[in-house]
Amino acid sequence: MNTRILKAEFDYFAPASIGEALALIAQNGPTARFIAGGTDLLVQMxxxxxxxxxxxxxxxxxxxxxxxxxKGFLRIGAAVTWDRILAFGSEDRSYPALDDAVRCLGKVQVRRMGTIGGNLCTASPAADSAPALLVYDxxxxxxxxxxxRTLLLDKYFLGVQQTARAADEIMTEIRIPAPRPDVGGAFQKLARVGADISKISCAVAVERKGRVCVSCRxxxxxxxxxxxxxxxxPEFLQEKTVTASLLVTAGRMISxxxxxxxxxxSTAEYRKQVAGVLFRDVFQKAWTRAGGEP
Ligand SMILES: Cc1cc2nc3c(=O)[nH]c(=O)nc-3n(C[C@H](O)[C@H](O)[C@H](O)COP(=O)(O)OP(=O)(O)OC[C@H]3O[C@@H](n4cnc5c(N)ncnc54)[C@H](O)[C@@H]3O)c2cc1C
Structure with a gap:
């Protein structure tokens, strides 16, 4: 397996504007591709x-x-690297599920080069930013x-590495609505080793009032x-008092x-078995962050 060298020849451009990039993709035909950090695309090449x-x-x-x-959103440019999002999350704790996801995404090299837009454009079912971004709508x-055009992320993913983005479309940014007060969030993944893609991952955003789950994603x-x-x-938990047995039932529903x-x-059986347990752990963390008892 060749994982060290790029054998094929290709042209390379680094435009400074969207207009230039769009002109280049139109001029260079169907084999032209956008590249950001290259941590997915260069591996595939x-x-x-x-x-x-x-x-x-x-x-x-x-x-x-x-x-x-x-204007009520956090705007993250598609070419913003994981390092920058990590630094932002250390100062602004409004999106803890995203912060959790970035902290366990790759290692130094990948976080320095890889971008949030690249993660969403590759559209792996295991993309670590996706669950956190989904629960934040x-x-x-x-x-x-x-x-x-603007698309809800929930409508963007269509299949394994398939999205609603056309090949000549550039993802410019991700917009995350400002969270309401009393919302806690968390993300966790299970992986074979630290710098690996997830075997399974889960993100939760929960809004609480006392011991009641007002809403959750x-x-x-x-x-x-x-x-x-x-x-x-989410429908099952809405307006219910949160108890350990309620979360066990919710976990079974997820499995x-x-x-x-x-x-x-991983195997399908393992993923099914562990999904409910992972959900409970992540829910508890999000609940605690929303000010609830652990
Ligand atoms: C060692 C290693 C560890 C990794 N660990 C993880 C991990 O833990 N979790 C995880 O989720 N991923 C992981 N990855 C995958 C990868 O690092 C991420 O998906 C990363 O965010 C990809 O971003 P990029 O900028 O490098 O994308 P690129 O490789 O530059 O691009 C990926 C794809 O998106 C397209 N693209 C990129 N940006 C845009 C844009 N703005 N508009 C339109 N198209 C665009 C490109 O054409 C390409 O098809 C890992 C990769 C490696 C090599």
Whole structure:
């Protein structure tokens, strides 16, 4: 297996504006690809599973590097690296589930080079940012020669490495609504070793009032062809007093809802069994962060 060298030749451009990048993708035909940190795409090129004739780097486009709060949203440019999001999360604790996810994503090299947009554009069912962004009701912004559009992340993932983004569309940013007070969030993943892709992951955002779960959102990674919003449990938990036995039932419902497969990292049976337990752990953490008793 070739994991060290790039054998194929390709053109390389590093435009400074969206307009230039869109012109380049139009001029260079169907084998042209955008590249950000390259931590997914270069691995695929070394493995020779993809062979772009032209790479268009997005890393010099300043619009894709925005990272700020504006008009009720946190705006994260698609080319913002994990390092920058980690530094932001150390100062701004509004999105603890995202912060948890970034802390366990890859190691130094990947966090220095890899971007949040690249993670969502590769669209692995195990993408670690996806469950956290889903529970925060995030949106993605896309631009092409046809114009700009905004999609709910929940509507963006279509299948394994398939999304609603067209090949000539650039993801410009992710927008996360400001969380309401009394919402706690958490994310956790299980992996074979520290720097590995998840065997299974879970994110929870829960709003509490005393011991009552006002509302919650739950999403899981590596349990379906897409990062999965869990549908049944939020309705089940809504306006109920949270108890240990309630969470055991909710965990069982999750194990029943997910449709994992067996692959190189884990078996479908293991994923189903562990999903409920993982959910309970992550829910408890989010609940505690929302000010509830552990
Ligand atoms: C050793 C190692 C460990 C890893 N660990 C993890 C992990 O723990 N968790 C995890 O989730 N992932 C992990 N990854 C995967 C990878 O690092 C992430 O998915 C990363 O966020 C990809 O971002 P990138 O900028 O490097 O993407 P790139 O490789 O540059 O691009 C990925 C894909 O997205 C497209 N693309 C990128 N940006 C845009 C954009 N703005 N608009 C349109 N298309 C775009 C590219 O054309 C390409 O198809 C790991 C990878 C490695 C090599």
């Amino acid at each position: 070394k493995l020779e599973t993809v062979a772009p004739g032209c790479l268009i780097s997005l890393m010099k486009i300043s619009e894709l590097s925005v990272l700020k709060r504006e 995030s949106r993605v912004r896309l631009v092409s020669a046809r114009g700009r 739950v999403a899981m990674g590596a349990v379906a062809p897409v990062p999965l919003m869990i549908r049944g449990v 029943d809802e997910i449709r994992p497969i067996t692959d190189v990292r």
